[in-house]
Amino acid sequence: MRRSVTLRVLTALATGAVGAAVAVGLPSLEASAAAVGTPTGYASMNGGTTGGNGGATVRATTGTQIHQALCSRASSSTPITIEVEGTINHGNTTKVSGDSCNTAADKIELKEISNVTIIGTGGGAVFDQLGIHIRDSSNIIIQNVTVRNVKKSGSPTSNGGDAIGMESTVRNVWVDHVNLEASGGEDAGYDGLFDLKDDVQYVTLSYAYLRNSGRGGLIGSSESDTGNSFITFHHNRYENIDSRTPLLRGGIAHIYNNFYYSLNESGINSRAGARAKVENNYFQNSMNVLGTFYTDAAGYWQASGNILDNVTWSSPDSETNPAGPSMPSNTTVSVPYSYRLDGASCVPDIVRQTAGANTGMRTSNGSCTATNPPTTQPTTPPTTRPTTTPPTTTPTTPPTQPSGTNLSLASGAGADGSSKGSGTSYGNVKDGNIGTYWSPNGTTGSISIKWGSATTVSRINIRPASGSGTIGSYRVLNADTGAVLKTGTGSGVITFAATSLKKVTFEIQSASGTPQIGEFETYAS
Template identity: 75%
Template sequence: MTRSVPQRRTLAAAAALAVACTAGAALSTAPAPPASAASPASPAPSASAAAGTASGYATENGGTTGGEGGATVRAGTGTQIHQALCSRAGTDTPLTIEVEGTVNHGNTSKVSGDSCDTAEDKIELKRISNVTIIGVGGGAVFDQVGIHIRESRNIIIRNVTVQNVRKSGSPTSNGGDAIGMEKDVSNVWVDHTTLRASGGEDEGYDGLFDLKNNTRYVTLSYSVLRDSGRGGLVGSSESDRSNGYLTYHHNLYRNIDSRTPLLRGGEAHMYNNHYVDVHESGINSRAGARAKVDSNYFQDSRNVLGTFYTNEAGYWEVSGNVYDNLTWSTPGDKTNPAGPDPESTTSVDIPYGYQLDDARCVPDIVSRTAGAGTGLGESDGRC
């Protein structure tokens, strides 16, 4: 039997929230963005927005540039996206695909060609490289159609909504993940996306952001993951420990049962995320995983960090986080919560530069910048 231990902000932390927050200390040699009282959001992205710069672990291992330097084409259906991939000169010819409209099962079909390997029921990025998919104009919605990446490298996905992708029921999509990566995938940047479901596994939904079987050097930034049983996993089983070097920053996890994410082996860096209404467990570091959990805001949630549902321990380094109205289970068999007073159990060296926002400012910053349709806005270092 477990015992829930409530944990709330200290009075000092609550008082601090009543004043304007300032930016955290710079951890990069690059200058911090200029402070401005204006909202950091910009107008809806145009073709030039595709030239945005990757961050986090996606900048390592040769970097992630997507379709930079290649042609730009426009697509309004899943079939047109596949046609664009199949019309390239080769599987590594750089290409940016601007998407506007709703992609669904009715307008997504398999297309064949020497530079592609597509499928009927999903957007398949398989055995390719150097591609950007970006929502433009009125926005891009992938409705019950997932984006799946297999045996590919140097992929960028930005400013799109992927919703209600099922693993069972009607219609179905292979794997059921909103965005899924599997088998020898590297250097992927997913940015300013909205990933959502309308329930959990019992309703036919799986993960929102899953990485498996040697997926490495991935960054998820300024995105919203919500209304799902499963936020995402890293590794399909305790033996799938070939994944890692992952960054999650300035994301909102809201109304999620678990897996924000679940980590099996490898290293991950979570900073400046807002976790709210996580019902069962949050960052689940297990099977030797090492997580650096840096200046995040955890709110109104349960078991936001620890090792859960296994005796194969994972580890974490914590600093600068805010823990606001949390509950924690009592440690026991297959349950090792980090709280109610989280302390580091390892140290993780981060090879890239990054700019930390004060955790107290994170809910405000993320509310203004995360998700599709926010103009690709980023933190300006102010609340």
């Protein structure tokens, strides 16, 4: 069972009185802006994470104005950057309705939307006792904000007690330079600082400061919720936390260059088949910093280059499998993107200089030196730089219809995707009927075919429905690993090296008009 441990050191955070309701007008419209920098890690994969880049910018000083900004868009996928200043709380956050939003009064709700950036500006942005909830959404950036004292019990409650929570088919989220804080553990009414569950993938948490909580965060809500994957944690500062930094249930996580101080009970808890690449982190004055804890469902790790400074370990038992004292690896994990790795010895210093909100958005240059953010920002998705040989490009003229068995129609085959347009379904791409189709919620998105066991695929056939917009550039991905199998333009038959996988993804990176995929056929040869 999960053990309850009182936080050793509790830094009191002034919650303040809940602010009075503020009269709300439409947020002010500013010139086009963008998030600061681009993500490293899994948020750079699956088409990249650009948030509201290229769209309008509005300013908001209340939670209601944030919701109004979302609801005033032409559609739920129209790009927007929301610059937030001041304290956002229950007193100034109300539900706003509209065709392009689905909001709630007790949290900042990013639900069934895409292409949004929320960034703190000016004197800072504090979400006080009010969590940020991301559900059924994609391409979201949250930067330079503080979220504190979110409760699941007591008063007021918000977001199930999570500072930032994601659930139910969420793709491509970058959370960067934020403070996530509580004032105690579960007994005091708090839950996790950063929780991901029910099909969340391609997320990066970077340069964040997480502190004073019983639970740092989890990936997967139970031992059966193992579909969450491809999460990167780098250059984060965890301080005075009992456990879950993070708790991993299934999936793949990359955890590097983080500074852990005063983990009171356990740290990185890999369970239920999860695989974590843990490298060049610094653990200080902490206990059980890596292993499988509170379960007999084993997890795995590849650990290298980490520094253990005054770390203690429990003895193994039926529900405790600590990796210490030497933390040998019990699996191997490869990541499909490039990144710069600081030496572990400098991690405490570089993370103290860069992590958290209101720190100037500085980052590490990979040589233990803090650098200022770029002065200009891109408005197009970042280019992914795989660590392996770049894939070849498919010609725009498709080959002939493939022969053999369409594996998408096999018993047990399923489908999912990044988003779906109104009236469409993921399953329409595998029903054998070209007249039914899936389309993304916008002009870009991804659609996948998946199986319960490894299946060899070397060819796919993307068959647009009648009236579909023209597909521009695409990528074919091994969704198990994030590896790029093919890039090209157009649709039709696409051939690549035979690959054994459980899920293959067709990612539309550009299109003229809304693409409509009637069938996503898959073949062994």
